[in-house]
Amino acid sequence: MSTEQILSSDGIPLEVSLKKAERRNKIRAVLLVAPLFLFILIIYVFPIGEMLFRSIDDRKISGMLPKTFTAMEKWDAKDLPKEPVYAALYEDLSYLKENKTYGQIIARLNYEKSGFSSLIKKTVRKLNKFEQGNYKEQFIEVHKRWGQMEFMGALKNTAPAWSYAKYLKGVDLKFNQEREIVQVPEDRRIHKILWMRTINVAFWVTIFCFVLAYPIAHLLATLPMKYSNLLMICVLLPFWTSLLVRTSSWMVLLQQQGPINDLIVLLGFAANDNRPELMYNVIGTFVAMTQILLPFMVLPLYSVMKTISPSLMRAGKSLGGTPLISFYKIYFPLTVPGIGAGCLLVFILSIGYYITPALVGGASGSLISNTIAYHMKSSLDWAFASALGAMLLVGVLTIYWIYNKLVGIDNIKLG
Amino acid sequence: MSKNSEFVKFDNVDKSYDGKILVVKGLKLDIAEGEFVTMLGPSGSGKTTCLMMLAGFETPTHGEIYLDGNAISNIPPHKRGIGMVFQNYALFPHMTVYENLAFPLRVRKIPKDEADKKIDKALSMVALQGFEARMPMQLSGGQQQRVAVARSLVFDPQVVLMDEPLGALDKNLRESMQYEIKHIHESIGVTVVYVTHDQTEALTMSNRIAVFNDGKVQQLSSPDELYERPVNSFVAGFIGENNIFDGIVSDISGDTCKVKLNNGTEILANPISVKAKGEKTTVSLRPERALINPKDKMDNNHKGKIEEVIYHGDHTRVRINLLGNDQFILKIPNSTSNLDIKLGNDINVGWNSKDSRALDPK
Structure with missing residues (x-):
């Protein structure tokens, strides 16, 4: 009988009248959410999507050398290409020279293989002296690199409109001429080091923050209001100070003639002429990041600890548990949601941290985010920067996924 | 053991x-x-x-x-x-x-x-x-x-x-x-x-x-x-209901004493924490110990005016203005005997002096 339709008193099916009654509320809810949704869509989802899109978008060059790449499709890249490829290249370059846009392909080709810059420039200059037919010989005559497999192979490698070469570069891999994935030469393998260092720093900063924040949060949650408010202000004070100011003040403290070094010398841990370097290396990054990210660990822990009734610990003790056992068996398990939230937050924030490592990190303390900034601002290789950004994002999502598997995301509490 | x-x-x-x-x-x-x-x-x-x-x-x-x-x-x-x-x-x-x-x-x-x-x-x-x-x-x-x-x-x-x-x-x-x-x-x-x-x-x-x-x-x-x-x-007031009269001990002999209330009337009470004449005291009496129109002779008997009647099912609560105390409470069990309990009526209230305990003043 469960399939029988229930009617409301005026004969309309109950479901229909319920929907009708709820419609106004639903519309109101949608209208309330809409501005925020559009805001996020326009200023967050769209630009980030656009940025990530760049990391695989390689259409520009294939649009500028269309005939060459079409001709290259039949080429197996085992030996030098035949005449039609060079003929097509001549046509494409002539067109680019007419429109004076060949400069744009130089940059792209030079990323692929250095040496293309002078090669293209020289060729374009001499393009009007080319005669009809036998383009291959004429190209090689202008510059011998046109007759080298490395360059022709590199040229072919730029052909696909979509490429994940930037991602390979992000982990120190690349395509060789045969389009096989190989490691870059040993002296250029810097990104793996950066990734490992970033993860290492994020991991230890998370651990340090946890060790420092747990007792603070516990104090905050258990002290009488009078003192806990004061302590809370101390915890929040850094939030009200500019990040830049805080980092700069660490630079003042940590420099070789700074107060901390003075103290170390005073206490006899180091000789005056052999002061330890506390800044422009990974130590500076650790110290400053731990201090700056500490509130993000304290607050979730505090909000969870605040909900734990003090009578639970008392119950544990009255039942015969030593303070240590009571803490370990009762208090600690109940704070796990806060620990999870705090660690996740601090780890994710520190894995993409930028200003602090940039200012106090120096060369040995700079992280992947600094490399991203470098490619955004200095080398202008936005595609590579966004590839690194996307890798960072995937990394964060992976951590989130692992956390969800281990602890369960429902167990998280941010306050 | x-x-x-x-x-x-x-x-x-x-x-x-x-x-x-x-x-x-x-x-x-x-x-x-x-x-x-x-x-x-x-x-x-x-x-x-x-x-x-x-x-x-x-x-x-x-x-x-x-x-x-x-x-x-x-x-x-x-x-x-x-x-x-x-x-x-x-x-x-x-x-x-x-x-x-x-x-x-x-x-x-x-x-x-x-x-x-x-x-x-x-x-x-x-x-x-x-x-x-x-x-x-x-x-x-x-x-x-x-x-x-x-x-x-x-x-x-x-x-x-x-x-x-x-x-x-x-x-x-x-x-x-x-x-x-x-x-x-x-x-x-x-x-x-x-x-x-x-x-x-x-x-x-x-x-x-x-x-x-x-x-x-x-x-x-x-x-x-x-x-x-x-x-x-304090105990009398904290445990259960309690009627109180404030006054001064005017006479004391053995297990009874006379307490002169603020309006001049004297009542008989059981001296618990008073020792001598002239001491201030608070007399405490449980509501169920006071009766309306008692048949037996009781040594305290006074007239009061009914101020409020509240029906409680098993008993009826009556608030009486008695001897200057308008918060005097009586509990009348719900039985077949019909007492004339109407708002504004004057009634007789009686109790035994041993139930009214002269305690320390409040």
Whole structure:
């Protein structure tokens, strides 16, 4: 009988009248959410999507050398290409020279293989002296690199409109001429080091923050209001100070003639002429990041600890548990949601941290985010920067996924 | 085996939190083995502080507490072997009922099969067998409360402390739990120290009640003694309903005295805490001890005017303006005899002088 339709008193099916009654509320809810949704869509989802899109978008060059790449499709890249490829290249370059846009392909080709810059420039200059037919010989005559497999192979490698070469570069891999994935030469393998260092720093900063924040949060949650408010202000004070100011003040403290070094010398841990370097290396990054990210660990822990009734610990003790056992068996398990939230937050924030490592990190303390900034601002290789950004994002999502598997995301509490 | 009448002993215990105010003043209290003693008092009277000192969560500022003859002030709570039921139950929310009960046994390293037997026995005592695998959140308030009781008893403690354990339950549940706890106490004979501010609860459950006020025990006696023969006006006012007359002792001889009220009338009373003529006093009289138009001769007989009549089902409550006190309450049992109780009527009220107790002035 469960399939029988229930009617409301005026004969309309109950479901229909319920929907009708709820419609106004639903519309109101949608209208309330809409501005925020559009805001996020326009200023967050769209630009980030656009940025990530760049990391695989390689259409520009294939649009500028269309005939060459079409001709290259039949080429197996085992030996030098035949005449039609060079003929097509001549046509494409002539067109680019007419429109004076060949400069744009130089940059792209030079990323692929250095040496293309002078090669293209020289060729374009001499393009009007080319005669009809036998383009291959004429190209090689202008510059011998046109007759080298490395360059022709590199040229072919730029052909696909979509490429994940930037991602390979992000982990120190690349395509060789045969389009096989190989490691870059040993002296250029810097990104793996950066990734490992970033993860290492994020991991230890998370651990340090946890060790420092747990007792603070516990104090905050258990002290009488009078003192806990004061302590809370101390915890929040850094939030009200500019990040830049805080980092700069660490630079003042940590420099070789700074107060901390003075103290170390005073206490006899180091000789005056052999002061330890506390800044422009990974130590500076650790110290400053731990201090700056500490509130993000304290607050979730505090909000969870605040909900734990003090009578639970008392119950544990009255039942015969030593303070240590009571803490370990009762208090600690109940704070796990806060620990999870705090660690996740601090780890994710520190894995993409930028200003602090940039200012106090120096060369040995700079992280992947600094490399991203470098490619955004200095080398202008936005595609590579966004590839690194996307890798960072995937990394964060992976951590989130692992956390969800281990602890369960429902167990998280941010306050 | 003779029972130790000083199983728990508070010996001149003082407690101050801030060094300015004494929350507990010179407390002396002996509790016998197997006894159910309730600490009753208004909030802030120091009763919970006493319980916390006994449990070991607070240290006495002065004095000593003895448990079975041993001073326990320097023993940490987890070594005292005292079970405790908390106001909000304090069940461990991340453990099942079984794990909650197993906790005190595990920390005592009791083998599993023995522990299982104890847990089963404790759960059957509170009629919660079959609930072992539930989490506390899945239980109703009453069930959580019973788990808390079972947990406090499962490790066979010498003393169980209960800190307003029924405070969060609704009225009906509270009443049935009162009987349940009373029966558990009777069946296993453990010493119980119970704290409450609910006098009905205290009267129902206890062997003896210690009425607390202002950091001191005002009276320690059995429930009937406490109700029938309060020793001072605080106890008289705190336990049950109470009619009071303020006045001055005008004559005293043996077991009766005359008290001159503010409006000039003299009444006869039982001198409890007055010694001499001229002392100020507060006379206390239970509402059910005063009768309307008494048939038997009573030595106090006065006329009053009915101000308010409230029907209560089993009895009718009548407020009378009597001898200048317009808050004089009478309780008339619901019986077939029809008294002429109408608003504004003048009636005769009589009582025996031994029921009106002349206590310390308020």
